[in-house]
Amino acid sequence: MKPHRKFAIAMFLAAPSFGPGTVAAAPTAETIEIEGEVIDTWCYLSGVMGGPESVTGTAHHTCALWCAAGGIPVGVLAEDGTIYMVLKLAGEDPLAQTDTIMEIQSDQITAKGMHYVRDGVNYLVVEQVVANDGITNRNHNDFGVVPDFAIPKKKN
Amino acid sequence: MKSSLKTLIIAGIVSSFFSPFANATDFSEGSKAKKWGLTAEEKALFSGKVVDVLCELSGDCPDNCGDGLRHLGIVRDADGKLISVLKNSQAAFNGVTDDLLPYCNKQVDVDGVLIGNEEELNAKFFMVQRIRQDGRPKWNKTREWTKAWKKRNPDSVGKGPWFRRDKRIAKQIELEGYLGLGKVEDEKYIAENQ
Numbered sequence: 001m002k003p004h005r006k007f008a009i010a011m012f013l014a015a016p017s018f019g020p021g022t023v024a025a026a027p028t029a030e031t032i033e034i035e036g037e038v039i040d041t042w043c044y045l046s047g048v049m050g051g052p053e054s055v056t057g058t059a060h061h062t063c064a065l066w067c068a069a070g071g072i073p074v075g076v077l078a079e080d081g082t083i084y085m086v087l088k089l090a091g092e093d094p095l096a097q098t099d100t101i102m103e104i105q106s107d108q109i110t111a112k113g114m115h116y117v118r119d120g121v122n123y124l125v126v127e128q129v130v131a132n133d134g135i136t137n138r139n140h141n142d143f144g145v146v147p148d149f150a151i152p153k154k155k156n
Numbered sequence: 157m158k159s160s161l162k163t164l165i166i167a168g169i170v171s172s173f174f175s176p177f178a179n180a181t182d183f184s185e186g187s188k189a190k191k192w193g194l195t196a197e198e199k200a201l202f203s204g205k206v207v208d209v210l211c212e213l214s215g216d217c218p219d220n221c222g223d224g225l226r227h228l229g230i231v232r233d234a235d236g237k238l239i240s241v242l243k244n245s246q247a248a249f250n251g252v253t254d255d256l257l258p259y260c261n262k263q264v265d266v267d268g269v270l271i272g273n274e275e276e277l278n279a280k281f282f283m284v285q286r287i288r289q290d291g292r293p294k295w296n297k298t299r300e301w302t303k304a305w306k307k308r309n310p311d312s313v314g315k316g317p318w319f320r321r322d323k324r325i326a327k328q329i330e331l332e333g334y335l336g337l338g339k340v341e342d343e344k345y346i347a348e349n350q
Binding site for chain 1: 192194195209210212213214222224225226227237238239240242243248249250251252253254271272274276277278279281283301308319320322324325327328329334335336337342345346349350
């Protein structure tokens with residue numbers, strides 16, 4: 001084999017995968033349908049309250065309501081670990097002061113909408129919640145409630 | 157050394173220059189951000205333009221970056237990356253739109269922390285702690301959220317933090333409980349754990 005051909009093959013094998021948007025790439029857009037849990041992206045990505053499994057589901061439901069009302073981006077966590085940042089929900093902007101985004105916190109949903117990828121981040125304009133199975137991730141017996149003051153203590 | 161091994165080594169060195177992580181820029185110089193002990197946390201001070209994220213991606217561009225109803229981001233000057241901003245500097249579950257909105261489509265300097273495991277996520281996310289319009293000396297701390305919430309919720313008076321008094325939150329908790337499974341499950345959990 002000629003050296004330059006060998007080099008080209010070696011480059012192909014050694015090169016990292018260039019995912020969409022890794023370096024200031026133009027966004028791509030396509031309609032997709034995804035299934036996943038609606039999550040609070042800050043607590044999930046930052047680890048501020050513990051590992052990712054503890055800041056989902058029933059354990060973190062109240063905090064997810066706080067963060068959604070607080071204007072922190074809501075995401076959909078797909079089974080493969082991809083997080084889709086929700087930029088619109090059924091025609092509403094994410095910070096509209098309505099109940100729409102509040103009602104789906106921690107739910108397992110199937111969402112259809114326009115998917116954009118830029119600089120490694122996945123964004124989703126949810127046109128329709130095709131299915132909603134409610135909260136299926138019942139993890140409060142594993143982690144308690146996170147944070148531990150989510151449920152106010154009863155006064156004696 | 158065999159020529160095929162040499163070729164692989166050279167290819168590895170060359171390809172490393174194109175790796176999305178090999179040349180990750182360090183933006184920490186000059187930063188006065190406070191660390192919070194977060195996942196893969198890095199201080200970061202950089203310049204860029206505040207944008208409406210959906211406008212930037214799709215061309216759907218309402219006036220004034222959505223007037224507080226949309227998520228805003230920063231297109232960083234150094235590399236053109238759209239930085240997803242999750243949080244302001246306040247500690248009580250506060251987003252950042254109220255802090256970024258006055259700078260809609262303006263050049264700014266921002267100081268804060270980048271978080272998240274880039275090798276897993278292919279991106280890092282930002283908490284902006286202070287901001288100033290490009291060229292101006294005065295930094296502003298990003299703590300506008302609580303004031304804006306009070307304006308949006310003039311009837312939510314009383315004691316306690318905002319998240320105990322917010323009507324939208326209270327409505328959901330009334331409907332589905334703290335665990336999201338209804339009041340019976342809440343009572344069971346409380347009886348066993350409090």
